[in-house]
Amino acid sequence: MLARKIILGFGFAAVLPLLVHYGIEAFHPSIPTPETYDEVRRLRQREEQATGDEKVQLRDQRERMEADLRTQERASSRLHFFIGAPLGIAVTVAGSLVGAPAIGGGLMLGGIFTFTEGCFYRWADLEPIGRFLVLLVAFGVLLWIGYQRLHELTGRAMLPSARPAFRREAGPLPYGAPVVVLVNGAARSAGRTRWEPLVRKILGRRLDPQILFPETGDDMARAAWRSAHAGAHAIVVAGGDGASTAWCARSGARRSHRPPPLGTANDLAHALGIPANVLGAAHRVLAGQIRRLDVLE
Numbered sequence: 001m002l003a004r005k006i007i008l009g010f011g012f013a014a015v016l017p018l019l020v021h022y023g024i025e026a027f028h029p030s031i032p033t034p035e036t037y038d039e040v041r042r043l044r045q046r047e048e049q050a051t052g053d054e055k056v057q058l059r060d061q062r063e064r065m066e067a068d069l070r071t072q073e074r075a076s077s078r079l080h081f082f083i084g085a086p087l088g089i090a091v092t093v094a095g096s097l098v099g100a101p102a103i104g105g106g107l108m109l110g111g112i113f114t115f116t117e118g119c120f121y122r123w124a125d126l127e128p129i130g131r132f133l134v135l136l137v138a139f140g141v142l143l144w145i146g147y148q149r150l151h152e153l154t155g156r157a158m159l160p161s162a163r164p165a166f167r168r169e170a171g172p173l174p175y176g177a178p179v180v181v182l183v184n185g186a187a188r189s190a191g192r193t194r195w196e197p198l199v200r201k202i203l204g205r206r207l208d209p210q211i212l213f214p215e216t217g218d219d220m221a222r223a224a225w226r227s228a229h230a231g232a233h234a235i236v237v238a239g240g241d242g243a244s245t246a247w248c249a250r251s252g253a254r255r256s257h258r259p260p261p262l263g264t265a266n267d268l269a270h271a272l273g274i275p276a277n278v279l280g281a282a283h284r285v286l287a288g289q290i291r292r293l294d295v296l297e
Contacts, residue, residue, distance in 0.1 A: 004102070005101060005102035005176070005208075006102075008102040008103070008106060009101075009102045009103075009105045009106035009109065010106065010109075011106065012103065012106025012107055012109070012110045013106050013109035013110040013113055014110070014113075015110070016091065016107070016110030016111070016113065016114055017084075017110060017113040017114045017117050020083070020084055020087060020088075020114050020117075020118075021080070021084075021117065024076075024079055024080060024083055024084075028076075028079055032069055032072045032073055032076060036065075036069055036072075037069070039065065040062060040065055040066060040069065043058055043061060043062040043065065044062060046058050047059055047062060074125070076121070077121040077122045077125065078122060080117070080118050080121035080122065081118050081119065081121055081122030082118075083118065084114050084115065084117055084118020084119075084121070085115050085118035085119055085134065087111075087114060087115075087118070088111045088112065088113070088114035088115025088116070088117075088118060089111065089115055089137070089138065089141050090111070091107055091108075091110060091111030091114060092107070092108050092111030092112055092115070092141060092142075092145070093111075093141060093145065094107060094111075095107030095108035095109075095110075095111055096108055096145045099174070099176075099177060099178075099231060099233065100174070100175070100176035100177070101176065101178070101208060102176060103176070108145075115138060119134060172286065172287055173206070173207060173233050173234055173285070173286070174233070175206050175207075176206070176207065176208055177207050177208065177233035177234070178207070178208045178210070178230075178231055178232050178233060179203060179207045179208065179209050179210070179232060179233060179234045179235075179236060179285065180209075180210050180211075180212060180223070180224075180227035180232045180234075180235050180236065181199070181203075181209060181210065181211040181212065181236040181238055182212050182213075182214060182220050182223055182224065182227075182235060182236065182237050182238065183211065183212070183213045183214075183238040184214070184217075184220060184237070184238070195278045195279070196211060198278075198279055198282075199211070199278060199279070199282045202279065202282040202283060202286070203282055203285060203286070205286070206286055207233075207285075207286070210227075210232075212227075220237070234285065236285055238278075
């Protein structure tokens with residue numbers, strides 16, 4: 001699963017700059033073509049072999065063609081810069097907002113490559129102040145993205161009064177969505193070595209699972225808050241009715257919650273129609289629908 005994500009991310013990063021580059025060349029007529037450079041080389045060869053007035057005419061023709069070629073190259077560099085650099089920044093910002101890690105990371109890296117390529121074409125023509133301003137904008141965007149992610153992961157996660165940006169999905173979890181499984185202390189010793197690898201394999205088919213083992217109810221509530229602010233699409237509480245109600249009440253969260261039955265009575269799981277075995281409950285996490293529940297402590 002991790003290898004596929006890495007390959008997908010690098011695929012986006014490699015294809016995006018090429019897509020922008022050849023898209024500009026395909027739809028803009030002022031881009032110099034290889035045939036133009038070949039024609040200049042042929043004129044230079046004919047000029048070296050000619051004599052007299054013919055040599056002068058060929059030189060004038062070559063110089064005019066080279067002047068037109070330089071004009072086209074300057075127009076091409078401006079076009080690559082004014083399209084590639086802003087588009088690269090926009091794609092980088094958009095990638096930071098995508099929930100799927102592989103796609104978001106690939107778009108961010110591809111956006112950085114696209115920005116770099118756009119600046120490369122125009123870099124020699126920019127004044128020092130222009131180069132400074134371009135790099136300052138790029139640095140500011142990266143700093144903003146990094147700060148936003150750091151703020152999501154650490155800044156608000158420990159504040160009980162903070163309200164996460166809860167998603168309102170109506171159907172199954174999207175492909176690659178991060179999911180956190182919280183296992184209470186009692187369930188940790190109840191056959192963990194048997195069910196944990198199987199559950200991780202089942203969830204890993206479509207999701208990005210992370211299994212945590214908080215020791216107490218307070219630890220479970222804190223882990224739920226951290227997971228919610230870190231972008232988890234669903235929080236799976238592996239335990240009984242007590243564990244499920246405890247994390248809901250103590251964390252105050254209204255996140256998507258899917259309780260596999262690892263307790264004694266498992267009344268909540270039974271009422272929700274969740275299979276009585278752990279593997280069946282794991283499959284339900286993949287295909288289940290979200291419903292609203294009111295919880296009283």
